[in-house]
Amino acid sequence: MNLKQLAQQLGLSQTTVSRALNGYPEVSERTRRRVQQAATEFAYMPSRHAQLLATGRSRTIGHVVPLLRHSMMTPYFSDFIAGAGEVYAEYGFDMLISVVPEAEEETHYRAMAASNKVDGLIVHAPKAVESRIGLLQALEIPFLVHGRAGNPADGYLWMDIDNKRSFERATEFLIDLGHRRIALLNGLEEMNFASRRRIGYSEALQNNDIEIDPSIMFCDDMIEPCGYSRTRQLLEMDEKPTAILTSSVLLAMGVLRALTDCGLRAGSDVSIVTHDDQLSFLHKPGEVPFFTSTRSSINKAGRRCGELLISYIKSRESRPESELWETELVVGASSGPAPSRQA
Amino acid sequence: MNLKQLAQQLGLSQTTVSRALNGYPEVSERTRRRVQQAATEFAYMPSRHAQLLATGRSRTIGHVVPLLRHSMMTPYFSDFIAGAGEVYAEYGFDMLISVVPEAEEETHYRAMAASNKVDGLIVHAPKAVESRIGLLQALEIPFLVHGRAGNPADGYLWMDIDNKRSFERATEFLIDLGHRRIALLNGLEEMNFASRRRIGYSEALQNNDIEIDPSIMFCDDMIEPCGYSRTRQLLEMDEKPTAILTSSVLLAMGVLRALTDCGLRAGSDVSIVTHDDQLSFLHKPGEVPFFTSTRSSINKAGRRCGELLISYIKSRESRPESELWETELVVGASSGPAPSRQA
DNA sequence: TGTAAAATCCAAAGCGCTTTGAAAATTTGA
DNA sequence: TCAAATTTTCAAAGCGCTTTGGATTTTACA
Numbered sequence: 001m002n003l004k005q006l007a008q009q010l011g012l013s014q015t016t017v018s019r020a021l022n023g024y025p026e027v028s029e030r031t032r033r034r035v036q037q038a039a040t041e042f043a044y045m046p047s048r049h050a051q052l053l054a055t056g057r058s059r060t061i062g063h064v065v066p067l068l069r070h071s072m073m074t075p076y077f078s079d080f081i082a083g084a085g086e087v088y089a090e091y092g093f094d095m096l097i098s099v100v101p102e103a104e105e106e107t108h109y110r111a112m113a114a115s116n117k118v119d120g121l122i123v124h125a126p127k128a129v130e131s132r133i134g135l136l137q138a139l140e141i142p143f144l145v146h147g148r149a150g151n152p153a154d155g156y157l158w159m160d161i162d163n164k165r166s167f168e169r170a171t172e173f174l175i176d177l178g179h180r181r182i183a184l185l186n187g188l189e190e191m192n193f194a195s196r197r198r199i200g201y202s203e204a205l206q207n208n209d210i211e212i213d214p215s216i217m218f219c220d221d222m223i224e225p226c227g228y229s230r231t232r233q234l235l236e237m238d239e240k241p242t243a244i245l246t247s248s249v250l251l252a253m254g255v256l257r258a259l260t261d262c263g264l265r266a267g268s269d270v271s272i273v274t275h276d277d278q279l280s281f282l283h284k285p286g287e288v289p290f291f292t293s294t295r296s297s298i299n300k301a302g303r304r305c306g307e308l309l310i311s312y313i314k315s316r317e318s319r320p321e322s323e324l325w326e327t328e329l330v331v332g333a334s335s336g337p338a339p340s341r342q343a
Numbered sequence: 344m345n346l347k348q349l350a351q352q353l354g355l356s357q358t359t360v361s362r363a364l365n366g367y368p369e370v371s372e373r374t375r376r377r378v379q380q381a382a383t384e385f386a387y388m389p390s391r392h393a394q395l396l397a398t399g400r401s402r403t404i405g406h407v408v409p410l411l412r413h414s415m416m417t418p419y420f421s422d423f424i425a426g427a428g429e430v431y432a433e434y435g436f437d438m439l440i441s442v443v444p445e446a447e448e449e450t451h452y453r454a455m456a457a458s459n460k461v462d463g464l465i466v467h468a469p470k471a472v473e474s475r476i477g478l479l480q481a482l483e484i485p486f487l488v489h490g491r492a493g494n495p496a497d498g499y500l501w502m503d504i505d506n507k508r509s510f511e512r513a514t515e516f517l518i519d520l521g522h523r524r525i526a527l528l529n530g531l532e533e534m535n536f537a538s539r540r541r542i543g544y545s546e547a548l549q550n551n552d553i554e555i556d557p558s559i560m561f562c563d564d565m566i567e568p569c570g571y572s573r574t575r576q577l578l579e580m581d582e583k584p585t586a587i588l589t590s591s592v593l594l595a596m597g598v599l600r601a602l603t604d605c606g607l608r609a610g611s612d613v614s615i616v617t618h619d620d621q622l623s624f625l626h627k628p629g630e631v632p633f634f635t636s637t638r639s640s641i642n643k644a645g646r647r648c649g650e651l652l653i654s655y656i657k658s659r660e661s662r663p664e665s666e667l668w669e670t671e672l673v674v675g676a677s678s679g680p681a682p683s684r685q686a
Numbered sequence: 687t688g689t690a691a692a693a694t695c696c697a698a699a700g701c702g703c704t705t706t707g708a709a710a711a712t713t714t715g716a
Numbered sequence: 717t718c719a720a721a722t723t724t725t726c727a728a729a730g731c732g733c734t735t736t737g738g739a740t741t742t743t744a745c746a
Contacts (some may be wrong), residue, residue, distance in 0.1 A: 002732055014694045018734060028694065039641070045457030049395040050732035051702045058392065067429065078421040085442030086410065094460070097439045099428030116389030116702095225627035226594075233407040250624055253567075253596060257633075281418040281593055284568035290600075330386045345702055356726045361704060371724065393702035396731050459732095 001042045010038055014144075021046075027040060027223060050254060052116075052202040060094040061309060062118035064109060066102040066125075066274050075223075075250060076298050077124070077177060079144070079280050083302025084122070091310050093119075113139040120313045123307055126192045142316070144309040146301065147192055157312055158322045159305050163193045166327040167200030167245070170273045173329060174243045178338035183216040183234050183241040185251045195218060197247060216241055218277070220251075227254020235262050243271040243340045249282050252291050252334070266332040275327070292335035294327040301325070344385045353381055358414055363390075374521070393460075403437040404652060405461035409445040409468075418566075418593060419641050420467070422623050423489070426645025427465065434653050436462075449478060456482040463656045464490060469535045478498060485659070487652040489644065492533055498656055501665045502648050506536045509637040509670040510543030510588070513616045514671060516635075517586045518551050520616060521681035526559040526577050526584040528570060528594045537562060540590060540618070559584055563594075570597020578605050585681045586614040594623050595634050595677070614678040635678035637670040644668070 003161050007017045012035070020027045020035035029034075038044070052058045060085075065077070081095070088095050096118055100108045109132065111116055120142040123132055130149035133156055145158040174182050184201050187194040198217070205212050217235060220226035227246060231254065234241055246252045252274035266272050276293035283289070308320050350360045350498050355378070363370045363378035371377075381387075395401045404427075413547040424438070431438050439461055443451045452475065455461055466475055470550050473492035476499055488501040517525050530537040545555050559577060570589060574597065577584055589595045595617035602609050619636035624631070635673035650665050673675070 003734095004732075014733080015697080015735080016695055019695090022734085026694070031694080043453065043457060045454055047396070048391045048458045048460045048703090049401065051734080052392040053390070053396050053703085054732080054734040060686060065425070065428065067425075073423045074425065075418065075622075078417045078424075082408070082410075082417065082419075082442055085408065087442075089442055094440075097424065097428060097438045097440055099432055099438075100426055101432075110386065111388055114386060115391045117391050186724050221627075223624045223627065225625070225630050229627075256600070279418075281566045282568070284564075284566065284572075284668065287568050304694070346704095347702075357703080357724055358705080358727080362725095369724070374724080390702050394704080395730090396733085397702080397704040399731070443698085 001044045001211055003044075004044065006024075006038060006042060006044050009042070010035060052076065056116070058094075058117060058119050059092060060096050060118045061088060061306070061313075062096045062098065062121045064105060064112070064113055064121065065097060065099050067099055068102040069312045075279060076277055079243030079277070079299045080124075080302035080305075082280075083299040083304075084306040085302075087303050087310065091306075093306075093310060105132070109135055109140065119285050120309050122309060127190050129190075130192070130193050130197050142309065142313050144305055144312065146305050149192060154322075157308060157319055158196045159301060159325075160310060160323075161296045161301070161325045161327055163196035164200035164203075166275065167197040167319075168204045168297075169200075169202045169327075169329055170203035170245055170275075170294050172208075173331075174245065174335070175204065175210070175274060176273060177243075177271065177335065179211055179243040179268065180244045181213075181216070181239060181241045182210075182245055182336070183230075184218065185230050185246040185255065187222045187247045188193070189219040194247065201245060214294060222248035222251050224250050224257070225252040227251035227256075228258045230253075231258035232261075235259075235264075237333075241270070243273065243335070246272065246274040249274050249276050249279065249293070251292060252293075256334075266334045267336045269339060271310055271338070274329070274336055289330055289332045292332040293330050295330050296325055296327040344387045344435045346387075346389065349381060349385060349387050352385070353378060386566075399459070401437075401460060401462050402435060403439050403461045404431060404656075405439045405441065405455055405464045406443050406467065407448060407455070407464065408440060409448055410442055411445040418476075419482070419620055422620070422642045423467075423645035423648075425623075426642040426647075427649040428645075430646050430649030432651065434649075436649075438651060448475070452478055453482065456484045463487070463652050464563070465652060470533050470539065471535050471538050473531075483656050484650065487648055487655065489648050492535060498667075499665075500662050501643060502651060502665075502668075503536075504639045504644070504668045504670055506539035507543035507546075509618065510540040510549045511636050512543075512670075513588055513618075514544045514547035515551075516674075517614060517616060517678070518547065518553070520586075520614065520678065522586040523553055523582045523681070524559070524582060525553075525586045525588055526557075526573075527561065528573050528587060528589040529560065529562050530565045532562040537590065544588060545664070546568060550556055565591035565594050567593050567597040567600070570594035570599075571601045572597075574598045574601035575604075578602075578607075584613070586616065586678070589615065591619040592617050592619050592622065592634060592636070595636075596680055599677075609677045610679045612682060615680070616678055619673070632673055633676045633677055636673050636677040638673050639668055639670040 003017060007014045014082050016027055016037050020032040057149050058304055085095050098108060123143055123145040126145050126147040126149045128150055133149050136143045148158050148160045187200055189195055202212050216232050244255050246255060252272050256266055259270055273292045276295045277298040278295060310319050346357050346360060350357045359370055360378050363375040410620055428438050442449060464485055466488040469488050469490040469492045471493055476492050479486045491501050491503045519685060531538055532538055548555050561573050581641040587598050589598060595615050598615055599609055607613055616635045621638060621640045654663050
């Protein structure tokens, strides 16, 4: 059943039916009701493509997921997507996801813009040096960066957590507990968030006159096995760290496994503090978290990104304010006072 | 730049240009080359919506993700999507993802079908009793079920792993190691795969004259904390299990954490065998797996599902064969002979 | 009651593409 | 060399919707 047929059924013109359905004021309430009723009765659904051709908008938001970088964002991706997707559904937007080899990324963005497939884009996992932002600005398509790129963080819309402050606080927390030798298991340094976190960590150490030791700072994929192997490596050092700060609960889980393998207990022998994106599959609602962490829900971030981008798309000219979220420091059982030297 | 303008530029008709670009034979090679060259030069991209309106097809595949059930599929989702997405990209298909409250799922499927948004759908996480399949059959839209629904597993296209056989083998493996008291941490029983796994487990026990004890069989969300708390619960029993069989590495990780908390070692004190979907964020390529597992890559499953559905869509009338994959039993360090009674 | 204003409704023109049916140009064969 | 066959190109008709500009009907007011 299409518009024409529906209009015929009702003995009305397509114009009137279209207007009735789309809430235009030029149609009487009586007619509108009649039309709506018929529409549901015949299960009429406008053809999306026709609608979009006619309006020029697509009510679709695109996510371009680079294939190589995917492994580094995969666990976060689904929770983010779930949050964003919910918002899209509420506003009647669709979500288009393209999995693209990193080399073809630029081509893909251009194609997205030219083919009118999406009204806006969300940029994931910005690097420290990020070429996509300039490209999208040139293409004049609304976009939102989840995270931030290098320096000038204005001129585009973004939503990020305060990674630097977050790791500064976490490090200070450990220092306050008496730790002086704190290892950092970070994400890949090329990622923007990772370098911010390193800076926060470094500044906290410096402010407390603790030497920064690159031999206990690592950049890896944020997955469990990396946490494990790095910790094994750390535990073989002469001067073992008394605390390990990690960028992801997955890393922290690897750390934990390594500690256990070596007969050490987290919290008493070695403290673990991690950033926690509150991944849905690692948390049970209401459960007391084991890991001490700086916490910020990636699902909520997804929601907020969706909201911001949609509001941007709708108003078009006036770009919403970018947002910087603070994280929450949650003390769990994985951290404790530094063991005294002689123990 | 649109078709009309491009045609004008070239001094050709839209027809010819369109045909040249779409590889129709009615156009000379010389013209085709000229057209293609101009197209790249002016960065011409056909408007997707116009194209789709004209052809009636959408070159888009939809995934409807139910919100409530999402938490149960979230960690698997992204790896599956990554695999499928790659294939879509190769074939020039788009991927549309809708996150929908479970209650609105049916409405949503209907809307998808009526609005012509997608050429086909992938059904995730089929339940033991699955109403969606009948609905989609009635809507006459091509679809593929990742997994299977209840009884008649024909009449539609699916791709599944042999869950029953898989858990039968895993259980037999443990029995061969001397284990007699084997706990099962399964997914929610309402899910099709979970009931198949339970059956495999039960049959293996029965075939070896081991009593089935419902008090050591659990159905939960397949997340780490559930693995942890169930294991704690199991370890407080009078007759503790000597082996734990789990449906997911995430559960297994929880089991491991609980064992460690209680000063037990996996493999010697208690054996763990798990099903392993080879989630990308739990594996490092080339790494020797810690958990003994029945293994099948969910990413590959995503790829294959994409391929099957696309081939179905393309041929339309002839539905491809559904596929049942065997899993691979991989022996790791988490399993070992049952400890002797007196130890 | 007659007229201006407001409320309804409509026909038709796109949106940018594909595709049909036919025409024009070129090649072939006797 | 000319008609027939083949190749190449084109004009125009959709696809199903929105939206403009105008026509028609109803309401309001003097």
